[in-house]
Every structure is written in structure tokens, then in C-alpha cells.
Amino acid sequence: MLCQKFCVALLHWEFIYVITAFNLAYPITPWKFKLSCMPSNTTYDFLFAPGISKNTSNLNGRYEAVVETKLNSSGTYLSNLSSRTTFHCCFWSEEDKNCSVYADDIEGKAFVTTVNSLVFQQTGANWNIQCWMKEDLKLFICYIESLFKNPFKNYDLKVHLLYVLLDVLEESPLLPQTGSFQIAQCNCSVRECCECRVPVPTAKLNSTLLMYLKITSGGVVFPSPPMSAQPINVVKPDPPLGLRMEITDTGSLKISWSSPTLVPFQLQYQVKYSENSTKNMRKADEIVSATSLLVDSVLPGSSYDVQVRSKRLDGLGLWSDWSALLTFTTQDVIYFPPKILTTVGSNVSFHCIYKNEKKIVSSKKIVWWLNLAEKIPQSQYDVVDDHISKVTFPNLNATKPRGKFTYDAVYCCNEQECHHRYAELYVIDVNINISCETDGYLTKMTCRWSPNAIQSLAGSNLQLRYHRSSLYCSDVPSIHPVSEPKDCHLQRDGFYECIFQPIFLLSGYTMWIRINHTLGSLDSPPTCVLPDSVVKPLPPSSVRAEITGKIGLLKISWEKPVFPENNLQFQIRYGLSGKQVQWKMFEVYDAKLKSASLPVPDLCAVYTVQVRCKRLDGLGYWSNWSTPAHTVVMDVKVPIRGPEFWRIISEDTTKKERNVTLLWKPLMKNDSLCSVRRYVVKHHTSHNGTWSEDVGNHTKLTFLWTEQAHSVTVLAINSIGASSANFNLTFSWSISKVNIVQSLSAYPLNSSCVILSWTLSPSDYNLMYFILEWKILNEDSEIKWLRIPSSLKKYYVHDHFIPIEKYQFSLYPIFMEGVGKPKIIDSFAQDDEKHQHDADLYVIVPIIISSSILLLGTLSVSHQRMKKLFWEDVPNPKNCSWAQGLNFQKRTDIL
Numbered sequence: 001m002l003c004q005k006f007c008v009a010l011l012h013w014e015f016i017y018v019i020t021a022f023n024l025a026y027p028i029t030p031w032k033f034k035l036s037c038m039p040s041n042t043t044y045d046f047l048f049a050p051g052i053s054k055n056t057s058n059l060n061g062r063y064e065a066v067v068e069t070k071l072n073s074s075g076t077y078l079s080n081l082s083s084r085t086t087f088h089c090c091f092w093s094e095e096d097k098n099c100s101v102y103a104d105d106i107e108g109k110a111f112v113t114t115v116n117s118l119v120f121q122q123t124g125a126n127w128n129i130q131c132w133m134k135e136d137l138k139l140f141i142c143y144i145e146s147l148f149k150n151p152f153k154n155y156d157l158k159v160h161l162l163y164v165l166l167d168v169l170e171e172s173p174l175l176p177q178t179g180s181f182q183i184a185q186c187n188c189s190v191r192e193c194c195e196c197r198v199p200v201p202t203a204k205l206n207s208t209l210l211m212y213l214k215i216t217s218g219g220v221v222f223p224s225p226p227m228s229a230q231p232i233n234v235v236k237p238d239p240p241l242g243l244r245m246e247i248t249d250t251g252s253l254k255i256s257w258s259s260p261t262l263v264p265f266q267l268q269y270q271v272k273y274s275e276n277s278t279k280n281m282r283k284a285d286e287i288v289s290a291t292s293l294l295v296d297s298v299l300p301g302s303s304y305d306v307q308v309r310s311k312r313l314d315g316l317g318l319w320s321d322w323s324a325l326l327t328f329t330t331q332d333v334i335y336f337p338p339k340i341l342t343t344v345g346s347n348v349s350f351h352c353i354y355k356n357e358k359k360i361v362s363s364k365k366i367v368w369w370l371n372l373a374e375k376i377p378q379s380q381y382d383v384v385d386d387h388i389s390k391v392t393f394p395n396l397n398a399t400k401p402r403g404k405f406t407y408d409a410v411y412c413c414n415e416q417e418c419h420h421r422y423a424e425l426y427v428i429d430v431n432i433n434i435s436c437e438t439d440g441y442l443t444k445m446t447c448r449w450s451p452n453a454i455q456s457l458a459g460s461n462l463q464l465r466y467h468r469s470s471l472y473c474s475d476v477p478s479i480h481p482v483s484e485p486k487d488c489h490l491q492r493d494g495f496y497e498c499i500f501q502p503i504f505l506l507s508g509y510t511m512w513i514r515i516n517h518t519l520g521s522l523d524s525p526p527t528c529v530l531p532d533s534v535v536k537p538l539p540p541s542s543v544r545a546e547i548t549g550k551i552g553l554l555k556i557s558w559e560k561p562v563f564p565e566n567n568l569q570f571q572i573r574y575g576l577s578g579k580q581v582q583w584k585m586f587e588v589y590d591a592k593l594k595s596a597s598l599p600v601p602d603l604c605a606v607y608t609v610q611v612r613c614k615r616l617d618g619l620g621y622w623s624n625w626s627t628p629a630h631t632v633v634m635d636v637k638v639p640i641r642g643p644e645f646w647r648i649i650s651e652d653t654t655k656k657e658r659n660v661t662l663l664w665k666p667l668m669k670n671d672s673l674c675s676v677r678r679y680v681v682k683h684h685t686s687h688n689g690t691w692s693e694d695v696g697n698h699t700k701l702t703f704l705w706t707e708q709a710h711s712v713t714v715l716a717i718n719s720i721g722a723s724s725a726n727f728n729l730t731f732s733w734s735i736s737k738v739n740i741v742q743s744l745s746a747y748p749l750n751s752s753c754v755i756l757s758w759t760l761s762p763s764d765y766n767l768m769y770f771i772l773e774w775k776i777l778n779e780d781s782e783i784k785w786l787r788i789p790s791s792l793k794k795y796y797v798h799d800h801f802i803p804i805e806k807y808q809f810s811l812y813p814i815f816m817e818g819v820g821k822p823k824i825i826d827s828f829a830q831d832d833e834k835h836q837h838d839a840d841l842y843v844i845v846p847i848i849i850s851s852s853i854l855l856l857g858t859l860s861v862s863h864q865r866m867k868k869l870f871w872e873d874v875p876n877p878k879n880c881s882w883a884q885g886l887n888f889q890k891r892t893d894i895l
Contacts, residue, residue, distance in 0.1 A: 025210060026091040028131050028229035030318045034147075035127045035213065036099060037089035037222045087125070089224050125222055127215065131229060132236035132318045133200070135261055140200050140209060140231050146192035146217075159186045160214040161196040165207045205232040236318035237267060237310045240291075245304060245328035248294065249337035251351055251388070253330075256292040257308050257323070266313040277302035289313060299387075300355035303329045332356075333412060335423040341457075341519035342396065344429045349392045351384065352412030354419070361414050363389040369411040369418065371402075398429040406458060429453045432513045432524040434464070437621050438531045440538030442563050444501035445531045447486075447511065450494060454515055464488050464498050465523075466511035473508035473528035480510060505532040535564050536621040537613050545574070545609035545629040549720075552603045552636050552673075557595035558611045558626065567591035567616040574598065577606040577630060591616055604674030607631045637673040639716040642726035646771055646785045647819075649705070649731075658705040660731060663785075666699060667716050676716045684711040708733050709818065735818030738765060744811050744823040751801050757794040758811055758823065765815040772797070773810040777826060 026033075090099035126147040133140050144159055161184040186196040198209065209231055213224035240257040248254045259267060266289065274283045277299050286293060295304070307322045332355045340348050350368075354361040366389035368376040382390040389412065399408055409422040432454075436447040451462055467480035488498040500509065509531070513524040538561040548555050556572055570588040575581040588596055600607065610625040645664035652659070667676050681693045685707045695701050703712075711730040716723040740763040747755045756772065770788040774797065775781050788795050801807065806827060813820035 025226040025228040028227055028234060029093065029095075030132075030234055030316050031093065031095070032128055032130045033091055033093040035089060035091055035129055035144075035215075035222075035224050037087040037125045039087055087220070087222050089222055091129075091225060091227065125217070129213075131227075132234050133205075133231045135235065135237045135263060135320075137202065137205060137231075137235070137263070138200065140198040140229075140234075142196045142198075142211075142213075144186075144194040144196070144213070144215070157188050157192050157194065158216040159188060159194040159196065160184075160216075161186055161198070161211055162214065163198050163209060163211040165200070165204050165209055167207055200231050206230060233316040234318060235263065235265075235312060237263065237312075237320040239321045239323040240269065240308045240310055241323070243306065243308055243323050243326045245306065245326065247298065247330065247334055247336050247338065251298060251334065251336040251353070253295040253298045253304060253328075254292055255295065255306050255308075258291060259310065263312075265315070267310045268313040269308055269310050270319065271306065271308050273304055273306040275302055275304055298330060298334070300330055300332050300334050300353050300360065301358075303327060331421060333419040333421045335410075335412065335421070337423070339407075339424040339426070339519050341426045341428070341517055341522065343522055344396060344398050344427060344431070346396055346427075347392060347394045348396065348425070349382075349390055350410055350412075350423050350425075352389050352391075352423075353387050354389075354412055354414055356414055356417075360387050363387055365415050367413050367415060369413055371409050372411055372418065393425070396425075396427045399425070399427045426457060426519065428457055428515065428522060430513070430515065430522050430524040434511055434513070434524075434527050434529075436509075436529045436531075436534050438503065438505075438535045440536060440561060440563055440623065442505060442531075442535065443503070444499055445503045445509070445529070445534070447488075447498045447500070447529070448491075448495045449488075449513060451496065452494070457515070457517065459517060461516040462496070463514045463516060464496070464511060465514050466509050468504065469508040469510065471506055471508070473510070473530055477510050477526040477528040479512055479523055479526050486511075500531075503531045506530065532564075533619045534621065535615065535619075537561050537564060537568065537615075537623040539623045539626040540570065540611045540613055541626070543609065543611050543626045543629040545607060545631045547600075547603050547607075547631055547634065547636050548597065549634075549636050551597075553597040554600045554607055554609075554631065555595060555597045556609050556611065556629075559594065560613065561623070564615065564620075568613045569616045570611055570613050571622065572596060572598075572609065572611050573625070574600075574607050574609045576602070577608045581608055589616070602670060603636050604633055604669035604672070605631075606633060633669075633674050635672075635674055635718040635720050638721040639667060639672045639676065639718055639723035640725065641667075641671055642714050642716050642723040643667050643679070643699075644727055644787055645714050645729065646773075647729065647731070648783065659702055660705045660710075661700060661702040662712060662714065664699050664714055672716055672718060675718050677719060678717050680715045680717060680722065682713040682715065684713075685709065705731055729814070730816075730818040732818030735765070735815055735820055737821055738763065738813070738815070739821040739823075740765075740767070740813050741811055741821075741823035744809065744825050745829040746807070746809050746825060746827075748801060748803075748828050749796075751803060752798060754797045754799070754801060754807075754828075755794065756797060756809060756811070759793070760813075763813075765817060765820070768814050768816055771812040771814055771819075773808075773812070773822075774799075775808055776802075777806040777808050 092099045128145040128147060129142060131140065131142040142161060146157055162181040163184055164181050184196045184198045186194050188194040198211075200209070207230070209229050210226060211228070212226045213222075215222040215224070238260040241260045242258040243255070244257070245253060245255050255271060255273065257269070268287055268289050269291070270285065270287050271293050272283070272285045273295070275281065275295075284295075304327065306326050306328070307324075309320045309322045311317050311319045334353045336351050340350070342348050352366060352368075354366055363383045363386060366381075367378075368381065368389075368391040370376055376391055380392050380394075382392065384390050391410070391412075399406065407424040407426045410425055411418050411422045413419070430453070432449050432451075434447055434449045436445050438445045447464070449464070454460060454462070464486045465483040466486055467483045486498045486500070488496040491497050507530075508528045510526050510528045512526040515522040515524075540558040540560055542557075542559040544557050546555050547553070554574060556574070558570070560568055568591055570593075572586040572588065573583040574586070575583045586596060586598055607630070609629045609631070610627075612623045612625050614620060614622045643664040643666065645662050648661045648663065650659045650661070651657070662681065664679070669675070676697070678694060678696050679698070681695060681701050681703075682690065683693070683703070684690045686709060687707055693701060693703075709730060709732045711728060713726050713728050715726055740761050742759045742761050744756065744758045747757075749755060767790045769790050770792075771785055772788055772795065773783055773785045775783045784799065786797075808824065808826050810822045810824045812822040
């Protein structure tokens, strides 16, 4: 039954408030206001002294005294009122103490009467109310606190808040329907305090929120007049976060904080702080729009207490609650700045205030030390004032890491002592080389740089930044205020690599490395790159290599790449094919050429050839080397000469025949140019004329010698033709008896060398050369031979000689007319000591010379060491006082 009556009452009041809401709604202010209520049967006339109007708003102290007297004499107490008693309520505040009461007269007509709030304060029911919008802009909160001063306050308190959000069109609110009001959730505590929460959609922040309260206490209902607010105008921010204090580089105390969330308007901040130091005490309260405040004249050993709150900068709004109290105490020695990060070649300064026990040291008595090992010269000191000393470091060098310390410690000291605190100086070499190259397709530019120069700076973050100009590079690159970061990736070789794609070939890319650190940011010297000037072309294609016929040159041809379109120079490298090619280089500066012919020492070898290119004006890079091209071994000319050959003659005494077997060695490539397909032996006799025998690839031919003279020539034939210069050998019965070799001696040097010497007698025949044969006696072993020039009379034969074997040596003189009679020996010479001694000299003399040089060197080194050993600790007598004036070159007898 009670619930039904309460609901009917709510509907009744809702209907009345809907009609009067817009003209009578109390505008909610950003500060606290009060709700006061009185019974409706209270006669307003008794509240006013004679001659004072009911509607007056200028109530003085005399009037208030009259009100208090009449109320005390009326004997009316709220505690004696019934639940059916109707109350008239009004809103008022400390700024406006007039209360407008909405009531009905005897005739049932509504009227408004203005009454001083003191009437309600002393005789009515009163509540403190404050409403605001939370910083998250999602909840509108009203806080209600009971202020009863009589027994009525002991009853239970219940609060209902009814609200509706109205859209505003053309400054005229739309009248809400009777059932459009919603009831907000209100929670009341045991301390007679209630909190009501109204959810507000983001789209409705600028709408009008129309509300009224239904307060129930002890069964009595206290209806409030309507009130209205625009949520966006009563925002109460959360307290600032992250409150912190630090000494700045200029020696001031910086108080900074951050806003807890992002709001759609700027905030202002109120900072209150107090300073407690040995010299003074001060308190301050300042309002700022930034999130920091600087406090000057900071002294060592001082403590600071700070709190901050915030409020909307423009328009209405509420102050947030104060942040938590933060206390900061300065050190006994203050460095500002406490740490400096700078570059090589720069000048930096440190300031210091030194407190010794309870007294601040005069700046004239402060000295500076570097790493407590090097006293800084006084010429680098400056006195800023009575307490602040300054030291300057000019033209700094890079800091050398000392173990785990990557900085230099700067100490500010009293004349007698140094405090353990110090400032830190980081000097970094930021000269970072950035190299870029554009690919051969002109589609991307790759830039590389090494971070090795700044690896000692722990906690640093490196970033490449760049600015692209519309056309070309400036003469002096500079860091542009508008720049973009570029993603770079660390490669295995320790370099960072960044790729620009797409690119503008004629735009200037000014780039630098930014070193981000907690101490600040440093920039490397900027460099400007024009993509068109750093092109690395594609390597030449279709590279071919061949040895030209007849001329005998290495011919190399290629095709230039499509890009770039500039004139190109070419570089050729070539060498004999193998695991490790010994390259030779050749430059081609004529951009129109597509081939080159080079002389090579061996026309029959396989050559490997590669070609690369670069812009003729010198800009850009050399391309990669082309795919290797190889020559193919082919015959380029006829063989230079035929093979050297010799003969073995076997006689058949019964048939009186001589069989001649010709022996020759295969031609080398340098002589055959470059191969031999077959050998042809040409015969010439006086009776049978001339004929030829094709022996193919064999190196031996036997024929019958029947005539007095028989001449043979061996020709080498390749794919081009027969050899042009050939050896001839004539076999003559008469010449074979000519003996011009008078003596022949053989002297063994060792198992691999034998010296042969011979003497000749005069002859009328034309001697061309000698043929030397040797073989092991008593064995059917192979005969070895070689050709010796006719001008020699001594020859070293290199072979593997077995000391226990006997060898036969034969020396044949070869004349133009035929082969002469040989000189044959079957043993080494034993009786000729002179020749043996001469032979030994070739071995002994070099050994004696080498040993002598080694001995002299050893004696020289030993002599120096002995002098050092015996005289190192002997003092120089000239440096002794007793030896002054003595002549050490003159002998003195000692008795």
C-alpha cells in the first residue's frame, strides 16, 4: 500500500515538474549548492518584519534576528510533523543566498516567493549537493549530504534522482513526455551521504540534463525543485598523475606531471608547494596551463612538498581532487646539468652548488676534478654568483670506456675535500658514414651504415631520418626541421640496411642518424644523396672470349646494360683459368666500344674473362663482375717449328743394312699453336728423290738407310697447316767418320747432376750442335738424349744417377753435312784431380761463403749482447761528482 502511494506521488510530482521545468529549473553550478525544505503550513508572513516586502532580496542582519526570534517563539518542530505534511524546497548557494520557494496560495494559484536562506538553515531540512561529470565523460554524479540539526536527522535517508536528457533545437528545448523521466541509481551510506549516478552517452554531452530529487527521511518526502545541467560544462577531471620533481640543466626545480586521460578540452593546473631550507621557508600557489612548473633559487639540502589539481581551462568545470603529496629533498652537492650527452668537438659546461655540513661553500673555493685523477685548470672555471661555480670543457674528444664506465666523472670539490657525488659526461663520435647505391633497374636505393662508433653508449636507440627535396641536393646539407624516419634492419655483417622504394632519381635525399637517449638526442652530420649519382649498373651481358686466328690475340666482346642511359666505362679482367686466377686488368674508356683485343703470352691456354662497368663521369659504383666467359683452345697458327728428333741406328752385318729409328718428343702447346694432329717425315736422297711418310700421332719411325746420304725432316701438322721451321738431320757414310771430339770427361756432382766437359779439334765442317746420349751399361735400358749448342764445352746433365751403376756417355757432333763420329766414355773420370777439384768448388765455395756470412752475423750480435750484459748496470762516471774534471782517455797509475 505504501509503495502504491509513493508511486502515485512520484507521478504527480513528475507531471507538475514537466510543466514548470524549463522556466523554473535551477542551473547546476561547478561548486556546491544546498537544498533546503520547510513545511507548507508555515506562514511566510511571520517571517517578515512590518514594512518589509515578501519578495525582497536584500535581507540584512536586523531581519535575520527578527526571523530567529519569531521561529523560536512559534514552537514549531519538524520532529512533530506527520508524513502527510507537504514541504516547500528551494536551492541556494554561498554565492547566492536567496531561496526561491514554489508554492500554492489559498486560491490554488502557483506563486514564487524569494526568502532568505537563513530561514531554512535554522528551521528546515538542509542538504549539501554537488554534481559533476567524471573525466571519462560517461557518468554524471550527484553527491548529497544531510545537514539536519534536530532529532529529525536520526531517521533513515533514501534518495531518488529522476532525470531526462533533452535535445536542444534552435535554442528551444523539446517538452518531455510525462513518462520520459528515468530513475538513477543512488547509494546511501550510514553517514547520511548519498551518491547518484546518471549514465550519459557520448553523443549527449552537449544536451540538457533535467533532474529533480525525491528525498525520503522518516517517512517524510522532500521534493526538490527541478535542476538542469549541460554535462560537458561540469566535468571534474581526475587528479593529475605521475607527479615528479628534478633539478634541471639550469639549476631550477622542475615540477612535472601528466593528465590521467585525454579530454576534449585543455586543462589548467593549480600547483601548491612549500620549501623548507636552512635559509628560508616559503609557500606558493600557482596556476599554469602547462604540465610543468619551474621553481628558481634551489639550494642544497632543501625539501619540497608539492600537490597538483586540474580544471577545464576555458568554460565551466570543477577542480579535480588534489594529487597525492610528493616530497623531494635536494642533495648536499647539486650539479646542473647532472649528466651531459654531447658530440666530439663540442664545448659543454657544468654548474655546481656545494654544501658542506650546514654551510654553502663559496664558489671561489670550489675546484673541479676529472675522474678524481686530473685536476681541471682554473682557466676553465667561472664564478656565476656567490654559490654557483661553472666549469667549461672545450673541443671535447670521444669518451674512452673504462671497464663498465662509459663516461667521464666530473667532480665539484671543496678546497679540502670532494663529495662522492659527481656529474657524468658522455662524449660520442657521431661521424657515421651513410653510403647508398641505386640498383641497376633504377627502382630502389639501398643505404647502409655502421653503428660501431656509438656502441659504447648503452641504452641508445638509433634511427635514420631523411628529408626529400624536390630537385637535387643543396651545396651544404643541413638537418631539415621536417623529416621522416626510415626502418633499417641489422645485417649479419653488423651494418644497418635501409631501402627506399620507390625513388625519385633527381630528388635530393638528405639523411642523418639520430641517436635517441634518455639524456637527449644527437644527430650525425647530414649527407645528401642523389639516387641518379649512386647507380650501380647491371653487369654487361653476352660476354664472350676467344683467341683470334692468325693474329693470335685474346678478343673480348660484351653488350652494355640497358640502364643507366649515361655513357659507361668498362673494366676487363682476365687470367689463366684455375683455382686461383692471377688477374690482369684492362680499362676501356670509349663508351661506344663493345669489344677489345689483348695480347696474351700463351695462345693455347684457357683464359677466364669478366667485364664490369661504371658511369664514364666517375659517379656511382662499379657494377658486379659479369658471368665468367672462357676461351676454347683452338689452333690459331701453324706450329712454330717441328719437333727435335734423334736416331738410333742398328746394323745388320750379314745384309750390310742399317736400320734408322727416328725418335722425337711431342711438341708443347707453345710450339704447336695449339695442337698436333699428326707428324709427317720427309725423306730426301740423291737417287730416289723426295717422299713423305705420315706417322699420325706416333713419335717414332724406322726406315732403311741404303744410300750414301739420306736427309730427313719431321713436320708437325695441326688444323691450320704444317710447321714452318723444322729440324733436319742428314745421315752420311762419309761424315760419320769425321772425328772432332778429342776428349770427353764426366764428373758426378751428386746423384742428380753430372758435369760433362770436352775438347774439340779444328774442323772444316759447319758444326751446328751436339747430341749427347747416356744410358746405363749392361742393361737394355732406355737411351736418353738432348741437344747441346755448339758453342758450349761444358754441360750439366740433370737426371737420376745411381752411384753403383756404370753409365755410358756419347757426344755426337752434328754438322750440316751429317752426323759426325761420337766420343764415347763408359765411366766417370777418376785420375784427373783438377777437374774433380773444379767440380767440388761448385759445391764447396757457396757453402764456405754462406757459413762466413752467418758466422760474422753471430759474432756481431754476441758482441752487442756482451756489452749490454757487462755494462748495463755500470753508471756513467761523468755523472758522478767525484769524477768531475778527470780525463778518462789518459792512463792513471793506481798505487
